Amino acid sequence: MQEEYKITFFKEFSLSQGGHLILEGPLKSSKVFQLLQYFLAHRSKSFTKEHLIELLYGDEFVDNPTNALKIIVHRLRKQILSLGLPEMEYIVNYNGKYGWNPEIPCQVDIEIFEHTMKRALHPNAPEEESLKLMLEAIHLYQGPFLGNSLTESWVIPMRVRYEEAYKHLIGRACQLIRKKEDFILLHYIASHGLEIYPMDEDFSREKIFALHQLGKTKEAIGEYNRIVDLIFNEYGVSPSDELQSLYDKVAATTQKSAINVDEVKNFLEEGEDDDGAYFTNYQNFADSYRFLVRGLERSGLSAFLMLCTMVNKQGKLLDEELQLAHASDALKTASKASLRRGDLYTRYSPSQYLYLLIGINQENCSIVFDRIEKHFRKEFRGNQVNLKYKVVSAADIKKLFGDKRGQQDAK
8 A cells, every 4th residue: 555645835845755755845936846736735626727827827928828738737747756756647637627646645734734623623522622633733833834935826825824724723722721721831832823923912922921820920021022022123013902911910920029128139130231221122111211201300410312213315214124124233233332331222113213311411412323323334334324313302202203203303
C-alpha cells in the first residue's frame, strides 16, 4: 500500500512522504507551481479549462490560452516526476476537467484543521472534548495559509478564511479555559496566537490576564507595554479602553507588601542603569508630564516640551513606509544620545517624537535640537528626510499642538 503524502499549507507549503521532504516553499513564483498548490488545496475537486485559464492568466492577454494551459499541465506532470516520485498519473483529466488524482493518499493540514474545527464547534460536543479538539486545531495552525505567497488572487480569500477560523477557535478556547481556571494553558494559547499575530489585542489581553492570575505581574505589564508600543508604532493609535482597563487592574495589584522602604527603592531602580534620556510609551509620558506640571508651579524649575517631526524634501510628513521606519529608528537612537539622563521622550506619532526637557531655558532648546539633528545625520544616511521642531513651555502644551493632537507648526 502506498504511503501517504503529507502536505502543509499553513505558514509555508511543503510536500513530504515518510518523513522525507520532497518539496517546500517558498516556491518559485511560476504558474506551474501555482497550479500544483491549487490542485492540492482543492484535491477533491476538478476544474474546467476556462476556470484554470482565468486562475492562471486573469486579465493577462494570451494568444492561445487553451494551448497555454495544456503546456502548463504538461510541465507540471514532468516537474512532479522530476522530484523523484513514483511513475503514476498525478494530474488527471476527467471529461475535460483537470485535478489532482483522488486515488493518491494524502494528509493535508488544512483538511485536518477544518475537520477538527467542525467537530470541536459541534453544538452537542461536551466541553472537555470540544476544548481538546480546539487545541488540536489551534496547534495545526502554524501561520497564515501560504504565508510567503503574496500575489496569487486565489490565496487571499483562503488566507482570510483560515485566519478568521483560527482566531475564532482561540476565542472560544480561551472562554472554556477561563472557566477551568487553567491559567498556564491560557497563557500558552494566547502566546501561540501572538507568535503568529503579534499585534492582536485580543490575544494580548488573554496573555496579560493569564500572567496576572499566575502572579507574574511584571511580565503582564511588560506584555502590555509591548503591545501598546507595537500598535502605536504601526498605526499611531493608543490602546483600546478594554486593554487600558485591564492594565489598570493589573497595575493596581502590582506590589506585594514591602518590608521596608529600601525594598521599594530597589524595585523602582531595576533597569535604571541605562545612560542617556529615558524612553517610554506615550501613556506613561503623559502621566509623567501631568505630574511634573503640578510641581513646576512651586519648584521654580522650568520645563519645555519639544515636538520633533520628520518630513520629506517638500516639507510634508513622510508616507513611504520603509523610509519612515528607518528614519524613526534613527531618530530614536539620536534622541537617546543627544538628551540628558533626566530628560524624557516618547514616540508621539509615526513621524514624530515628543521630548520633555527639564531645567532648561527656551533659548537652549534650539541647541538640544541641533544635537539631535547632528546625531540623526550620523544614523540616517541620505538627505531625503529633514527634521523640524516646535517648542513651548511645558505648562502651555496647547500651543504645541493647536486644538488637536498631531497638528504641528514647526519652526
